[in-house]
Amino acid sequence: MPRQRTLTLRLPLDRAHPHTSVRTAYRFGGGASRLPDPFAEHPIRRSATVVAACALTVTVPFLISDTLGTAVMLSVGIFAVAGLVFVTPILVWSLIEAALLALRRHIYPDVELLDLPPRVTHILRRHGIASIRATEHTADDALLAFSNLEPRDVHAIRRAIRLWKYRRWQEQGFPTRGVGDRGWG
Secondary structure, eight states, rough: OOOOOOOOOTTOOOTTTTTTTTHHHHHHTTTTTOOTTTSSSSSHHHHHHHHHHHHHHHHHHHHHHHHHHHHHHIIIIHHHHHHHHHHHHHHHHHHHHHHHHHHHHHOOOBBGGGGOOOHHHHHHHHHHOOOOHHHHHSSSHHHSSSTTOHHHHHHHHHHHHHHHHHHHHHHHTOOOTOOOSSSSS
């Protein structure tokens, strides 16, 4: 009886392969391309640099003289215009994304702002709790159900949230709204 050959299909996110992971698959544009994405890291800085260089390449030679401007446009101008056309949307998208992230972190402050040990912060993030508000609204029993989280860690979390709120209250100048007419409960 002939031996059957099995076909092993290696997907782009195969965890057994040492050079593939979600991060590298994202950076390389999935499994189809092996060219790295130049805007995967520091997209605002890199796209702003490209847009500025392309804009300067298109405009500065015309400020010097018309013949120089024409020569630059005929030689490398098409690349500068292509850079402006393709990279400007990346810059705009990255700026909007950074603004939305900053707004979200302002509205829902990150767990990293609490004075917690890195182990506890990592456990919270691993279980999908990234904001102080979400941590505060999670019951103690639910926190104790997380792996490697002990009662003393839950106590430290609650204490850190109280201290964080007190510091915000101090920064606001000890406001008394909602406490009573005289400011005392």
